Structures are given as C-alpha cells and as structure tokens.
Amino acid sequence: MIMTENEISNKIIGVAIDLHKAVGPGLLESAYENALAYDLREAGLIVAQQVSLPFVYKEVSLEVGYRIDLLVENKVIIEVKSVENLAPVHFSQTLTYLKLSDLKLGLLINFNTKYLKDGIHRMVNNL
Numbered sequence: 588m589i590m591t592e593n594e595i596s597n598k599i600i601g602v603a604i605d606l607h608k609a610v611g612p613g614l615l616e617s618a619y620e621n622a623l624a625y626d627l628r629e630a631g632l633i634v635a636q637q638v639s640l641p642f643v644y645k646e647v648s649l650e651v652g653y654r655i656d657l658l659v660e661n662k663v664i665i666e667v668k669s670v671e672n673l674a675p676v677h678f679s680q681t682l683t684y685l686k687l688s689d690l691k692l693g694l695l696i697n698f699n700t701k702y703l704k705d706g707i708h709r710m711v712n713n714l
Contacts, residue, residue, distance in 0.1 A: 592692040595632070595663045600707060602626045603696055607703035616669045619698045620656050623667065633660050640687050655684055664693035668706075673697050678710065685712035 590598075606622055620636065627634045640653040657665035666681045673695065681695045690712060697706035 590660060590662075592662050595660050596692060596694060596709065598630060598632065599627065599659060599663065599665060599694060602630055603698075603707065604703050607698055612669070612699045612701065614669060614698070616656075616667050616698075619669055619696075620667045623665070623696075624657055627657070627659060634658070635661075640684060642687060653684065653687065655688070662690065662692070664688065664690055666693060666695045668695065668697040669699040670697060671699060673706075673708070678708065681708075681710045682712065685710060 603623060606619070606626055610618075610622070624634045624636050635658040636656070638655040638658045639650065640655055641648040642651045642653060643649070655664050656667045659665060664681065664684050666677070666684065668677060670677075677695060677697075681693045685691070685693045693710040693712070695708040695710055696703070700706035
C-alpha cells in the first residue's frame, strides 16, 4: 500500500511519542535517531539513515557533507534534535534539506522536551 506524506508523518509522530514516553528527554541525538529508526522499521516503514544529500550548484553536484538524519519511505525527512531550544537555523536546515531533495514534507523533532508534542514541527516545501 502506498502511503501519503501525511499518513507517513502521522505514523512517525505516533512512534516518536511512544519512544519519548519510554525514554524521556536528555539523551544524545544519535540515541534518539537510532531508536526512532529501529521503531519505525518495526512499524513496517522503510527507513534510511544519514542519507547523503549533494548540493547542486551551476549543474555541478558538490558533496559538502549534508546528511538527512532519517528518510522515511523516500518521502518524509526527519531531522532529529536533542537541544534545550530549537534555533531558527534548525528550521532553515530542515527546509533546505527539503528543497535540495525535492521532497515535500519534513519533521523537525526535538526530543529534549518535557512533552514531545511541543518538540514536533512539520515543515513543508512548497515546491
């Protein structure tokens, strides 16, 4: 069954909330990233981690170190954070990854919050 971006993101959010309830805030980003990837795969989703994202400038593809934390079903980007407060650059980074990858939907998730719902941000690339 082919899922829409919204269906995928709803599933991701549910899985992320369950993960946060189980372990709480305060872990490293890499711990959340790996646990979330594991749980999403267990939920039946296709997940790629640390996906290299080239920067194309004047028709030249430049490998400059951009990496998508998680790419789910080749449709939804997840940028995982574990910081006290998200900065504007975190939102810009997620939007840039969406533009560079020509994808429509991204989730910026900061696990370092008391309630994860306060740390989830949907980002839309208006292609």
